[in-house]
Amino acid sequence: MPIYTLEAGQVVQGIKSKEFSAEEYISQLFERIEKVEPKVNAFVTLNKEEGLDRARRLDKKIRDGEQSGPLAGVALSIKDNICTKGMKTTCSSKMLESYIPAYDATVIKRLMAAGAIIIGKANLDEFAMGSTTEFSRHGPTRNPWDISRVSGGSSGGSAASVAALECAASLGSDTGGSVRCPASFCSVVGLKPTYGLVSRFGLVSYANSLEQIGPVGRTVSDVVSILNVIAGFDENDHTTTNSSKPTYSLQERKGLRVGLIKEFTEGADPGVSKMIYKAAETLEKQGCKCEEVSLPSVQYALASYYTIATAEASSNLARYDNIRYGFDMNPEGYEWNSYFARARSNFGDEAKRRIIVGSYVLSSGYYGKYYLKAHQVRSLLKREMETLFKKYDVLIGPTMPILPFKIGERIDDPLKMYLVDIDTVVANLTGMPAISVPAGFADGLPVGLQIMADQFAEQTMLDVAYLFEQAAKVQRSPEL
Amino acid sequence: MATTTKIGLEIHCQLTGAKSKLFCRCSSDYRGKAPNANICPICAGLPGTLPLLNQKTVEFAAMITLALGCKFPDEIAFYRKNYFYPDLPKNFQLTQYNAYGITSIGVDGRLEYGNGKDARIRRVQLEEDPGRLVYASGSMDTSLYVLIDYNRAGVPLVEIVTEPDFADTKDVRMFLDKITSIIEHLGVCDTKLEGSVRCDANVSVDGGNKVEIKNISSFADVEKALRYEITRQRTMTSREIQVRSETRHWDDARKVTKESRTKEEEQDYRYFPEPDIPLVMLGSEFVSFIKQSMPELPDTRKERFMSKYGLSAHIAQVLIGNKELADFFESTLMIYLSPKEIANWIVTDLMSFIDERQKKEEEEEEHSLFAGLKVGPEHIADLARLVDQDMINRATAKQILGQIIRTGEMPSALAKRMHASRIDDVSVLAQTVQSVFQMEQAAVQDARRNANVANFLLGKVMKITKGKADPKVALEMIQKKLKED
Amino acid sequence: MVVTREEVKHIGWLAKLEMSDAELQRYTTQIEEIINYLNKLDTIPLEQVKPIAIKKKFSELRKDSPENFEDAVLGTGYRKDGFVKGPRMV
Numbered sequence A: 001m002p003i004y005t006l007e008a009g010q011v012v013q014g015i016k017s018k019e020f021s022a023e024e025y026i027s028q029l030f031e032r033i034e035k036v037e038p039k040v041n042a043f044v045t046l047n048k049e050e051g052l053d054r055a056r057r058l059d060k061k062i063r064d065g066e067q068s069g070p071l072a073g074v075a076l077s078i079k080d081n082i083c084t085k086g087m088k089t090t091c092s093s094k095m096l097e098s099y100i101p102a103y104d105a106t107v108i109k110r111l112m113a114a115g116a117i118i119i120g121k122a123n124l125d126e127f128a129m130g131s132t133t134e135f136s137r138h139g140p141t142r143n144p145w146d147i148s149r150v151s152g153g154s155s156g157g158s159a160a161s162v163a164a165l166e167c168a169a170s171l172g173s174d175t176g177g178s179v180r181c182p183a184s185f186c187s188v189v190g191l192k193p194t195y196g197l198v199s200r201f202g203l204v205s206y207a208n209s210l211e212q213i214g215p216v217g218r219t220v221s222d223v224v225s226i227l228n229v230i231a232g233f234d235e236n237d238h239t240t241t242n243s244s245k246p247t248y249s250l251q252e253r254k255g256l257r258v259g260l261i262k263e264f265t266e267g268a269d270p271g272v273s274k275m276i277y278k279a280a281e282t283l284e285k286q287g288c289k290c291e292e293v294s295l296p297s298v299q300y301a302l303a304s305y306y307t308i309a310t311a312e313a314s315s316n317l318a319r320y321d322n323i324r325y326g327f328d329m330n331p332e333g334y335e336w337n338s339y340f341a342r343a344r345s346n347f348g349d350e351a352k353r354r355i356i357v358g359s360y361v362l363s364s365g366y367y368g369k370y371y372l373k374a375h376q377v378r379s380l381l382k383r384e385m386e387t388l389f390k391k392y393d394v395l396i397g398p399t400m401p402i403l404p405f406k407i408g409e410r411i412d413d414p415l416k417m418y419l420v421d422i423d424t425v426v427a428n429l430t431g432m433p434a435i436s437v438p439a440g441f442a443d444g445l446p447v448g449l450q451i452m453a454d455q456f457a458e459q460t461m462l463d464v465a466y467l468f469e470q471a472a473k474v475q476r477s478p479e480l
Numbered sequence B: 001m002a003t004t005t006k007i008g009l010e011i012h013c014q015l016t017g018a019k020s021k022l023f024c025r026c027s028s029d030y031r032g033k034a035p036n037a038n039i040c041p042i043c044a045g046l047p048g049t050l051p052l053l054n055q056k057t058v059e060f061a062a063m064i065t066l067a068l069g070c071k072f073p074d075e076i077a078f079y080r081k082n083y084f085y086p087d088l089p090k091n092f093q094l095t096q097y098n099a100y101g102i103t104s105i106g107v108d109g110r111l112e113y114g115n116g117k118d119a120r121i122r123r124v125q126l127e128e129d130p131g132r133l134v135y136a137s138g139s140m141d142t143s144l145y146v147l148i149d150y151n152r153a154g155v156p157l158v159e160i161v162t163e164p165d166f167a168d169t170k171d172v173r174m175f176l177d178k179i180t181s182i183i184e185h186l187g188v189c190d191t192k193l194e195g196s197v198r199c200d201a202n203v204s205v206d207g208g209n210k211v212e213i214k215n216i217s218s219f220a221d222v223e224k225a226l227r228y229e230i231t232r233q234r235t236m237t238s239r240e241i242q243v244r245s246e247t248r249h250w251d252d253a254r255k256v257t258k259e260s261r262t263k264e265e266e267q268d269y270r271y272f273p274e275p276d277i278p279l280v281m282l283g284s285e286f287v288s289f290i291k292q293s294m295p296e297l298p299d300t301r302k303e304r305f306m307s308k309y310g311l312s313a314h315i316a317q318v319l320i321g322n323k324e325l326a327d328f329f330e331s332t333l334m335i336y337l338s339p340k341e342i343a344n345w346i347v348t349d350l351m352s353f354i355d356e357r358q359k360k361e362e363e364e365e366e367h368s369l370f371a372g373l374k375v376g377p378e379h380i381a382d383l384a385r386l387v388d389q390d391m392i393n394r395a396t397a398k399q400i401l402g403q404i405i406r407t408g409e410m411p412s413a414l415a416k417r418m419h420a421s422r423i424d425d426v427s428v429l430a431q432t433v434q435s436v437f438q439m440e441q442a443a444v445q446d447a448r449r450n451a452n453v454a455n456f457l458l459g460k461v462m463k464i465t466k467g468k469a470d471p472k473v474a475l476e477m478i479q480k481k482l483k484e485d
Numbered sequence C: 001m002v003v004t005r006e007e008v009k010h011i012g013w014l015a016k017l018e019m020s021d022a023e024l025q026r027y028t029t030q031i032e033e034i035i036n037y038l039n040k041l042d043t044i045p046l047e048q049v050k051p052i053a054i055k056k057k058f059s060e061l062r063k064d065s066p067e068n069f070e071d072a073v074l075g076t077g078y079r080k081d082g083f084v085k086g087p088r089m090v
């Protein structure tokens, strides 16, 4: 088997035991990328020279018997809305087409210190606003299982690059499902941590109060090893939790109580629900106790999500006025209002729509009608979830209510596009952790099982995910 | 016809006592630095950065809150005020806002500012200063572009908002003096730094519409702007023209208020809570911590000056009206304890020199009180001691002060020199004058015709006495003698 | 009509987004549809619930010690004497 197919854990093992060198591994990966990238389009920027250079330096370290870190040599793609010092970070937007950050995101610093190798920046919907990666200036990322279909989004490049064996794992960001949705569509594992577990310093903000950076991998184990590196308090992000650094492990646990959210399965395509019921059966066979549960306030979840996300986004995106950084457009001679409006007309359609909706819901007289109510829904949902978590260790349901659809199918109907986020936004609104693990295939297309847990109960969530993964043995990467 | 005027103030003071900016680690001291040399990814609004609230600024704002008799909420929050402007790196300003529940650091205060008058304080809040715009070819209208310096962006500001409780500009002046003294005493703001204190005002006359005046860059201009605006509104009212509710800008150069280009009414700031800054829980522990760390305030200091040193209310008020003066007073006492004498020297004599110097200066400049005067507490202590011990009389002491303020010499040294040198004995001086008259008979003849020649004779007297004669006394003697013979 | 063309135009001005007539037309239709959907929030009775919020103690705030940021921060080439060039302020 070629070494580019190895999981992160196996890569670290192989390099440390000198079974193969980091340089060999990274070179092989770039060959793989060259081969499949024309079909998948997962990358925005490749970091070949520096990646190989880091690999060589790692090999030397290992020859010299030095410490090499828990992710030594592991090749990662990084969603292109996470700042990498000296490496373009475009957010797949014209507004940042030539933007080179002056600093590394905290997660990047931690990954590099752990020995990981960043091989490139992954495609996304512009500023992470989308569920398909079609709203990218660099073109859509295609689903490796069927390249006529969407990869999901907005971290489409992250999930597709992992599924297409272009890297071992990836970092995405999840504001309303942006890690879990493409993980589900591409049949890989994607995790959204509890709000405040992972630093957002260096993550280009879309909706600050909802989003978290999360790992994508081909196995639960790989996702855990990355989470263990990136999680924990950061003095540069005051929303991170000031507690001791957590370490997660893979544990075999029996007798866990599982609640199956009926609103999720009822609202899903029959093919999807069928797979989720099957997944529940699998868990029962492993000794879990499954029951159907209800989450009534979920009917307001999407309206709440799109109110808060667009409100925050409209303000976050205000800084892109092309004065301090951006694309080449000489300000001389322009009246300032018209310069700003002209420069900002270079946002893509979806970004502009969300700026307008967000400005609308915040505008004078509407605050109580939308924004306050949206926050009330967050609290209601959290209350309902907390009640459920008194009885159940985890809640499960489909990650996505539908199967990956054709590229272009929903692009002209914004509302129809928003509706696919119905099952994922709950975790973002409540701040609770959620993971998508491959559940199997319906009509030959991937279905993801979503597992949610109470705040900071990642370990329990991972226990169930691991249990299911070991039992279900779902295929992780397609022929390309 | 009697008219009523209502004035409210919005005061901005930079927390220059804090070392770093409000939300990042850049220095809060941006003055005199090369353009854009005092910035980082956070204050320059780069993508992916998050605000990191400076603990010290919360402490300082809380001290101001207490000093102005305001109440604390349980938790404070920050809001985004969304509007575009080229000096705003994020195109929103982080500030505080009370429309959806009280979350600004202070509300509902009251401050007595003199003559038994007081003003209600609506709120105290923390917010960030924007960057600075410079017009390349001098004027806003002719420049093809504007030059932007972000060094000031993110500098911590405290905004103090009053109710419209002032009836005239004199009250406003007194109130601003009091605020100045308070923030100086708290050590949170060096008000002498250019642009460190600014003030917006709102005025209505005879129950008419309220007009906001913005862009007043110093406290000194507030009175001027208000006087202009009150006259403008009264003139309109007397002609039965309705005053429009609007925002006007103070034109510093022409000393008038002007209509603003963008109508405030068209703005919609779309306030919402900043998600990246946690709510900061205050609680009783915090309040008692702030109470403990409060330095002495001007009012308490005044009382102490009166009770401990026996100063009159007037003298004590003058001293505490300016922290530098009060500090000078107390430093002098550390050297020589004669409070009343020293207070008098400072309040009457020293102040007259200060006033004189300040008149000569450009009025906008707010220097240190003692700038250019070579006098310190040790000088005044020395001077007071000389007078107390009857070494010199008050008139001589004043003369000495007039000299040492320029030279920096110690008064006792100067007094000693004057003393040793002075030929006070009139008979000795008369002898010398007599001998000069004998030696210079031709000149004496000339001097009788031409009064100026008397100075030649004086020169001779001074030369013989090696300058020890009091020239004034000697000249009088020469003139008398010229008339006698 | 829930959302008018004029409203969208005004928001375009507030948010500094230049829009052609065709864009304005298209966005108005799409945004009306979205706002209509969000209006379901208005059917929930307003209730006092504990808002989700991150809270910190005063002691957890950033300590006031200044640090210089050494690397270049600004990405624009339109500079003069260290200043950044911006558009006209008329």
Ligand SMILES: [Zn+2]
Binding pocket: B021, B024, B025, B026, B038, B039, B040, B041, B042, B043, B044, B154
């Ligand atoms: Zn800074």
